Structures are given as C-alpha cells and as structure tokens.
Amino acid sequence: MTSEALPGVSLTFPPLGSGAEPLRTDVAAFLGRLHRGPVGAPVRVESWNDVVGTFGPPDGACATPYALRGFFENGGRTAWVLRVSGPAATARARWTVGPIGGFPATRYQVVASSPGAWANGGHVEIRYQASTVAGLPTVSVRVTMPGEAPEAFPGLPPGEVADRLAASRFIRPIPDGPPPPDGEPGPISMSWDLTLAGGTESAPTSGEYEDAVAVQAELPEPALVALPDLGTDLSGSAHTDVVLGLLRSVGPLHDRLAVLDVPPRLSSVDEAVDWVGSLTGTGDSRLLGCAAVYHPALRTPDGHGLRTVPASGHVLGVIARLDGERGAHHTPANAVVLEAVDLADAFPEPQQVRLFDAGIDLVRCTRGRGLMVWGGRTLSADPRTRYIAHRRLVHLLVRAIRRVAGPLVFDVNSLELRLTLVRAITSVLLSAFRAGALAGARPEQAFRVVCDDTNNPPEQDPGQLVCEIEVAPAVPMEFIRLRLVLGQDRGLEVIEA
Template sequence: MAGEALPGVCLTSAPRGAGAEPLRTDVAAFLGRFRRGPVGVPVRVEGWNEAVGVFGPPQGPPGGRVPRDGAFATPYALRGFFENGGRTAWVVRVSGPAGTARARWAAGALDGLPAAAYRVTATTPGTWANGGRVAIRYQASTVAGPPTVSVRIAVPGEPPEAFPGLPLPEAADRLAASRLVRLVPDGPPPPPGRPGPISASWELTLTGGTGSAPTRGAYEDAVAAQAELPEPALVAMPDLGTDLAGDAHTDVVLALLRSVAPLHDRLAVLDVPPRLSSADEVVGWARSLAEADDGRLLGCAAAYHPALRTPDGNGLRTVPASGHVLGVIARLDGERGAHHTPANAVVLEAVDLAADLPGPQQERLFDAGIDLVRCTRGRGLVVWGGRTLSADPRARHVAHRRLVHLLVRAVRRAAGPLVFDVNSPELRLTLVRAVTSVLLSAFRTGALAGARPEQAFRVVCDDTNNPPEQDPGRLVCEIEVAPAVPMEFIRLRLVLGQDRGLEVIEA
C-alpha cells in the first residue's frame, strides 16, 4: 500500500509474510468448535484479533459450563493461548452436519446487474447468521456516476459491515471482502430494454442455518488435517470432552496420539472430560488411556486438570486448561527454549480453578500422571507438573520430549536436502557436519548436559552402522544426546533412503 510521499521519496509498506516455519516449537494447533469459519480447513492465525476475524467472537452468558452454539470452549482456550504468550496457532473448526443461512434477493431489472435474482448466503455454515439483516439500496445513474448498490450487513454478535456505492457489475466480487456474506447469482440476466427504477430498497433476513454436534468422524478428520501440517508442535482439542463421551472420546484421543507419535515432533495436551467430577473418575479415565497404549503413545501426551475460571465480560467462565497451558509452554519456549519445563510457571488471565481438589485427591491424580494447575499464595495460578502420561522414565518428562521434538525438526531440516545424494563418504561427512551443527546449537543454549560437546552428544555415521553389504541406497546415522534434565540419553536413528526419504526412529 502506497504511503504519503515527499518529493523524490516514496514510502510503501507491505504485510509480513505468513509462511510456515517448521523449526519453531511454540506453534499450537487447536481442533474444536467455533461460531463460524471454514469447516475442516486448517487456518493459520497470528494473534487473537486475527482469529476473531476468521472464526468470529466467542459468545455466551458468563458462568456457562456446557457449550452451546456460539459459546464453545475452543475459542476461549485459543484466547487463553494468546493471552499467555502464544504467538501463532493453526485452527481447525470441527462441526457436525450444518446448513448455511441465506436469503433471496429478487433484484429485478436493474441497469448493469448481471442477474435478475441473487442468493445472499452466510460465508460459512452454522446457526450463527440466522436473523442477520442485509439492507440493499439501489440508486440509478446520475450526473455523479453510474448505477450503484449500497449494502449494509448486521448479524447478531458481529460488528456490522457496510459496502457503499458498489458498481452493479462488480457488486458480487466486491462483497467477497465481507466476513459475513456472499452474493451468488440465482437467476437469468434481466430482460434487455426494460427500464429499471430510479431507486429501490430491500430488507433481507438470513434464515436456514443449522448446526449439530461433531461426530467422531469429524474429529478424526481434523486430527488427520493437523498431522499434515509441518509447523504445529503443540495440539489441543478443548471441546472434545463435551462433544464425545465413552469409547468415542477415547477413540479420538488415541487417533490423535497415533497421528502424533510417528512424527516425533509435537505434544498433545489433553483436557480431562468435564463430566468427570471425582478423582476416582479422572484416575479411571487416565487408566483407560494407559490400557489402550501400545507402549509409545502416551509419551506424546500430557493432561492438565482442573479447568480454569477466566474473566468473561462482567462474570467468569469455566474454560479447559489446555489452551492456557499451551500458551505458557509457548511463552517459555521463546524466553528459555523448548527444553524448559512448564512446571512452576504462572498462568495468566485466569483467576480461579473450577474445582478445589483436597490434598489426597491431588496426590492420587499426580500418581496417575495427571498434571495439576494449583492456586498458590502470592503467585496465583501455577502449572504444577511437567510430565507426560507415560510410565516409561525415558518418555515421562515434557521438557525431555520437547527437546526431542526440537532436535527432530532441526535434524529433518539439515538432513532433508540430502535424501537424493549418493551414499558415499562425502555424504556421510556432510550429514555428520549438519547434525553436529544442530546439536552444538542446543548445547550452547544449555539444553544438553556436560561441560564439553563430546560429553553432551555423539553422532555415528560410518562403517559400523553402514556395513559394505548394506543396501547402497540406504544410509543410517545414529545420534545420542544427553539432555540437561533429566540425565537419561536420547537415542535417535536417522535413515536416509533414495526411495523413501528421511525416517526418524527413536530408540
């Protein structure tokens, strides 16, 4: 956009690019219900205002716990993410079968209008646009210019929009800038030669929008969509516990973990289903996930409890903890690095807990692997735990897992361009140098143990793991890393193959 100019000087500004950055480990993915927005399509947003522009403002009476249309949990969790220091999120709106609100505009013979009738439709499905008013005013050509239409849109709960003086041939295209409606031809061209009115007005009301709770299939589609995104390193589904129960809820959680585990580059933060009110029920839920685990899934999942009470207008609203916790993790990522634990970090923009858990219940939940959010004197709400749901000591700590995620992302970036090179001593040396550079950077930031680099990591890519009789199209590189905390070694195995790309295996 051109700015104000001085003689010989032209000032211009351009928006910052919004390309994905796969090496970042502070980007979150939110899968859940929203007031409006595209269904099942991942959308990248940078900041709460941008999220509201795409998915609409959260709505609902303060104090409500059970989400209703327009008062779902995910928007509030997403807002908590940004309020706690998150900068970038991918959002996938999940919805059941839904219809789109619409109205018919019988325009008639207007000079320059391509069609005699139009459908005015809401931009996305759902009940959010029902009752919306669309005012259209036509003005024939005058000495001031050609015929125009002016459109004003008022949808409950949304800022009104106005589009004055639209040239008739371009009216539908110009309204494509609206966040609320679209104009679609719905009839033949007007008869030629028939004179139109000097001016005319129409008042239309949008109706017919429908919505329903998401099915298990809708959530599984959203899970598959996030798995295709290279950028997110954190994932949450704040509405899942309300939308699905029993086996359906467990199946979706397991589907998420099965999509995340092979990637070795992201952490799922789970919310305890809100219907579980006692410590026994929560422990049983955690145990059911452990029983369904095949030994590798729960290392990429952490659960935080209880829900939070957050300001909402003049009252408070109960919000699942996952969004705020993801914001805390993202904030610490920027301040100290991905290897830093979220335990003992302060939660911002929340004022109370939804449940007051006695000490014995807290101990039971802790023993079951549930991370707590606690209210402490002098500090407010604090994340009280940084463990995954896994019982395996090598996969128990969130900080440990997130260090693995950072290393895997960095190693992929370094080794990815080499997958088509010929297996040779030169390729092995290039790979070792690239991986060593990544690990040296981690060592300098304090993420690794040891006083010297050779105490912190080891990279092996030679004849010991690439014997002469091995397939020449396959190259193996083994990495051992000592994280600063805890002290167990991380072991990664890289396999480069000309026919299958780069594979990362965690030993």
C-alpha cells in the same frame, strides 16, 4: 494483507511473521467448535483479534474460543485453528434484482460465509443508485449479524458486487438467475432488505474429530495440540478412541505434544483417575509420551461473570511463553497462569497426590502467587518418555534435523553425502549445546553422530543411508537416541531408538 492509502499512494504488505516456520516449537493447533468460520480447513492466526475476525466472538456455546483467548493472553503468538462441526446447513436469503442493467444476474442467493446457525437473523441492506456525481451506477451494502460489528461496502459497481463482497466476513452473493435483458431501462434507485435464515448445526461426532486430527498431522508448523471441546462433545469409548487416534497420528512425527483435558462430565477424582487409566492401559510408552493431561479446569472472566474453561488453552499459552523465555528444553512448570482467577475444583492434598500418581499434571492455586502450572510429565511411566522437557527437546531436534537432512534425500549415497549429513546435523546439535539444552562440558560429551560403515555396511541397500544420533539432555537422564534413514523411495524417516 494490510493496506494504507493516501492521495496518489497505495501500499499493500503482508503482516510480519505470516509465513509458516516449522522450526518453532511454540505454535499450537486447536481443534474444536467455534461460532463461525470455515469447517475442517486450518486457519493460521497470530492474535486474539485474528481469532475474532475469522471465527467470531465467543458466544458461550463452546470452549475452544475461550481456550484460544487463554492461549494468547498467556503469551502464545501463533496458532492453527480447525473448526470441527457435525452436519450443518448454511443460512441464506434470495435477492431478486430484476431487469437492472449492469448486474451479471437477475437473481442471487446471498449465503452466509460459513455453515451454522450463527447467521440466522442476519440483515443485509442493499441500495442501488442508477446515477451518481461520477455518472456511474453504484450499489451500497450493509451487513449486520447478531452480536457482531456491522460491515459496510459503499459505492460498488453493480458488475463487481459478488467479487467485492468476497472480502466480507459474513456473506457471499452467488448468481442464481439469467442476465438482465439488454436495452431495457431500469429504475433510478432500488432498495432490498434481506434476512438470512435456514442455518443449522450439530455437535461433531468422532468421525469429524478424526478428520480434524488427520488434517493437523499434515501441518508442519504446530508443536502443541489441544481439543478443548472434545470432552463435552464425546464420551466413553468414542472419546478415548479419538484421543488414542490423535496420539497415533502425532507419535510417528516426533515433533509435537498433545495437551489433554479431563472430560468435564467426570466430576470426581476417582472418575478422572479411571479415565486416565483407560489411556495408560495401552502400555505403549512411545504413544503415552506424546500426551500430557492438565487438571482442573479454570474459572475465567466472561462479561459480568465467570466461566469454567478447560485448562489446555491456558497451559499451551504458558508453554509457548516459556519456550520464548527459556527454550523448549526447560520444564513448563512453576509458572503463573494469566487470564484466570480461580480453579473450577479445589482438591485437598490427598486427592492431589492421587491425581499426580495417576499421571495428571495439576494447576494449583498458591498463596501469594495465584494460579500456577504445577507438573511437567507426560502420561508415560517410562523414564525415557516421561518428562515434557525431554520430549520437547526431541521435537526441537527432529524439526531442525529434518530441515538440514530433508534436501539430501535424493542425493547419491556416497562418502561426500555422509560427510555433508554429519556436518549439518553436528551444526544443529552444537547450537543446542550452546543454548544449554544438552549436558556435558564439551560437545563430545553432549552428543554423538555416527554415519559410517558401522551402520551402513557394504551389503546394505545403496538407496538407503542410516545416521544414528545420541544426545544427552541437560537434565540428567539416559541418552536420547535417534535414527535417521534416508531412502530415495520413502524420503526421510526419523526413528527414536
């Protein structure tokens, strides 16, 4: 919320675009480690300032903040962020108020707003004044955390300190003692200087990452997913299992793409190719069509030096930028990467060919143009699921079709319902055709929608309605076939035939 105030006037309004928009295909989800902030709870951010306000400035300990900065610097507009952490304790300090009237309690626990070691050494200065010019007692609080801008809360009524400090980015006072006795005179003024301690944190395990993967699958808005710290936190089969679990969670949704990084501990081309082979060895083209790998990592400015950052965040920003400029059906390649000055590794051409043949998309440095995204393929070898542009066209169509078909799930299966469904889906496909996403000179050459007795015979369950869609992408390839099943007992199901 944003507020502005003048004498006698107070305006409060939400920031523009703060509501979720499931039709968008440029919204990203980032799962990884951050300096502070809620653990396991998704937070929607719309700028780098939002990231810093909620999760703190980058501290060099993890990659996700730098990936988020690269996302926004490259044109990203909206992201969902899930902080992933292992077992962690919250820093705290005891505040003994004593028998001062007006306070709800004689003791408080002042705890950090989120778990982790980030708040250790933080100072909380509290000043109590029994009377002021207005005649009422007040409390002033100043909070200073290492590496962060201080916060100040002047003139708080004693009885509202805990409620008012709920707006703090750093602390939460929790009553931890009995109320003060009635009628006992208190001091004219008091001061307390508290230092927070006891915060701990640990690297997330595969279990914490699996929980975060499950949470992002429930979010309707993200169309892009990245895990920038995964390759540092996990290795071997644990890393592979989390990646495959991510693909199994997004595969049935048909509405999002996972952009992966080669784990940073794999320094050679042979190791990178072997790692990709551990994923492609599943042979499941539907699953592999949900993921793309970009390599190598990037070198980005960080204070007075350069930092190596996984490429996924910057690539997601490029995809989001091109989504707005061209549309989701265009290949996100041959585009300049901003907020990066070099590649972490420079591969000679034969090694680039090996990486490309293994299914890895490259970020390359080209003379006169700088760093560029070079390649737009998924990990799938199947032509039907190989190209990112085609997959993202499916994601866009599925999102739009869900919007028009979802409200019809509980309607009675009838001729009127079939006509309504066909009309609504046709309007979606006509919009895609006019935007240049589909092939053909006329709409009938670009798509076909069938919802009649041929796929809904009389002997079929009357509580189920089937609608089949064929779409021809603008770039020549086989038709994309989608099958919609509306069932009153299971809602709307989208199946890619």
